[in-house]
Amino acid sequence: MTQPLRLGIAGLGTVGRGVIRIVQDHAALIEKRTGRAIEIAAVSARTRDKDRGVSIEAYEWEDDPVALARREDVDIFVELMGGSEGSAKAAVEAAIAHGKDVVTANKAMLALHGQSLAEAAETAGCVIRFEAAVAGGIPVVKALTEGLAGNAVTRVMGVMNGTCNYILTRMEGAGLTYDAVFAEAEALGYLEADPALDVGGIDAAHKLALLTSIAYGTRVDFDAVALEGIERISIADIEQAADMGYRIKLLGVAQRTGRGLEVRMSPCLVPASSPLGQLEGPTNMVVLEGDSVGQIVMRGAGAGEGPTASAVMGDVLDIARGTRVSTFGQPAASLAEPQAATVTTPAAFYLRMELQDKPGALAKTAMALGEAGVSINRMRQYDHVDTTAPVLIVTHKAARADIDDALRRMAQTDVVIGDPVAIRIEEI
Ligand SMILES: NC(=O)c1ccc[n+]([C@@H]2O[C@H](COP(=O)([O-])OP(=O)(O)OC[C@H]3O[C@@H](n4cnc5c(N)ncnc54)[C@H](OP(=O)(O)O)[C@@H]3O)[C@@H](O)[C@H]2O)c1
Structure with a gap:
């Protein structure tokens, strides 16, 4: 027996x-x-x-x-x-x-x-x-290591920290500030003992580093994840992004580009109508893209007793059945040193800024963008408050370095008040 x-x-x-x-x-x-x-x-x-x-x-x-x-x-x-x-x-x-x-x-x-x-x-x-x-009850490690093993993976994307997604969707749903929802999440016990693990994106970046290793056959490299948390997202960003047809998500993306491996965990805008855009509350979603399979979307509970234990037991049953897969899908000694991309793939950006409500302010802003080589796709100006007016700009695809250059130029004008916000718009 x-x-x-x-x-x-x-x-x-x-x-x-x-x-x-x-x-x-x-x-x-x-x-x-x-x-x-x-x-x-x-x-x-x-x-x-x-x-x-x-x-x-x-x-x-x-x-x-x-x-x-x-x-x-x-x-x-x-x-x-x-x-x-x-x-x-x-x-x-x-x-x-x-x-x-x-x-x-x-x-x-x-x-x-x-x-x-x-x-x-x-x-x-x-x-x-x-x-x-990774992503609690969603069997994404198994999908990548086994089901999709015959694909060259082209992109891995995911919302993999339920607490951040709860905070962002609750801010939008209730019209509350980041600080108010953060306090709520803390009272509900949703946050780790060190909240930076959640809202700083560290926990989600740990998960992304693991998926990147499997997807691209590289040694796990947490330090290579370009990391930005959700702490600076304001209710104004959320509401005005929604007005332009987008939702803000703490999104992990790993993709191989001509310039190397790009791995980032940061707030991004996604179309509100996309599966990622419609993700509510603490739920997780992982999107996998392979050259043969196309796109796969997996959605489910990213944490909690039942979902996480379900994933643990899936692994235990695999071992009981005699399934023995290398930790990251190929022998550890054959995992390559990751070649990090020095620049990120160009993308459209959402820019939000407060302008002095005076003649020529918009023209100076547009000129700063133009001088940096960034062109405007859409622009919206809201009713002014006192002497300032909120302005939203969606750019055409631009390199992050050019966006940063434009922001520097704007800061030198006498019409932009405070620091403009720039958030990448991810193509889904
Ligand atoms: N909770 C989730 O939804 C979830 C989801 C995905 C992954 N995870 C991961 O799963 C792991 C466990 O998470 P959890 O939420 O179950 O944590 P938890 O509720 O805090 O439980 C941790 C357990 O470990 C025990 N423990 C801690 N340090 C120990 C030590 N030095 N020696 C012996 N026992 C020790 C604790 O003992 P006492 O009970 O006696 O204090 C407790 O039973 C973590 O790696 C976490 O990141 C959790």
């Missing part, structure tokens, strides 16, 4: 609890699907006697996750503690050193140490799977 596959679960918080629930509730279904029972041998967390809403009495307990990772009766080490360094990394390294396969939801650890961990795993004949680390 086939031996049960035994899990050692480190971390019994939101995700760990969800994994235990699935193992307990779906034991028969899982065994039918894989031909092998999946059992939990032992667990670890910081505090032993905590009510976790699931029974863990039947499982052995380890105070130290590294000791759990080394146990003889553990076949798969399931790391659900979080944190890029410390216990999570030490325990994953220990598991690999002891020949265990690893399933993790830890994007921070993999975005920073994915290459060395993947190399160690392959040397030891182990696999590391991390579906839950």
Whole structure:
């Protein structure tokens, strides 16, 4: 008879609890699907006697996750503690050193140490799977590594931080300021302990770095992600972008261009009628484009107990079935050093500025754009407030360097008040 596959679960918080629930509730279904029972041998967390809403009495307990990772009766080490360094990394390294396969939801650890961990795993004949680390319940890692493996990937795009999408759509829906919605999100417990991970785009950039590695066969390089958060987005940007037919999203984009690999996580305008534009609340969406398949859009819950545990268990069942895929879709030693693009692909830009409400102000602004080689596609001026008038400009495609040059020239005029806002418009 086939031996049960035994899990050692480190971390019994939101995700760990969800994994235990699935193992307990779906034991028969899982065994039918894989031909092998999946059992939990032992667990670890910081505090032993905590009510976790699931029974863990039947499982052995380890105070130290590294000791759990080394146990003889553990076949798969399931790391659900979080944190890029410390216990999570030490325990994953220990598991690999002891020949265990690893399933993790830890994007921070993999975005920073994915290459060395993947190399160690392959040397030891182990696999590391991390579906839950990217876009929660959406099986995007599997789609890229397996279903689309016959494609040259042309672009990966995604809204992969539900908290940011909640903040942006709530600002628009309720007409509230960024600060007001940020405070709401904090009160609802939506924000990480360090909010910069969410609103600074870091969490989403970790995920994008992982997808980029799989999509383009490059070593994971978190530092190569050009990163900008949503902290500077104002309600005026949101309302006026909507007026022009756009929505603002914290959008990750990875694409290979003639100038190298372009990887950025930043606020972008997308058409309001596009699937990305219609994405509401904390939901995630990943758009994959391949030369043969065309465009695929995947939408679903990017976080939460059930969706994240679903992704963890998908990986566990793969291992139970004997599916063994390299961490980033090809042997770690064959992953190339990423060649970062020195300039980004030209795009249309949305510019919002306050002009002095006096004759010649628009002409001076248009001249600054023209001198920088940026041409105007659409322009809208709103009713003036006191002595200033808000002006919106959508440019034709321009290089970011030319837009920055135009902004510098505008600052030198005596008609632009404060710093104009420039946001890229992404073609979908
Ligand atoms: N929550 C989500 O929706 C979600 C979505 C995608 C990915 N993830 C990722 O999944 C992982 C877990 O997230 P989570 O939301 O489940 O976190 P969580 O609710 O904060 O739970 C973390 C668990 O790890 C345990 N832990 C922390 N440090 C430990 C240590 N040094 N030794 C032993 N146990 C330790 C904690 O123990 P105590 O309970 O005793 O404190 C807790 O049980 C993270 O990498 C996160 O980024 C989460």
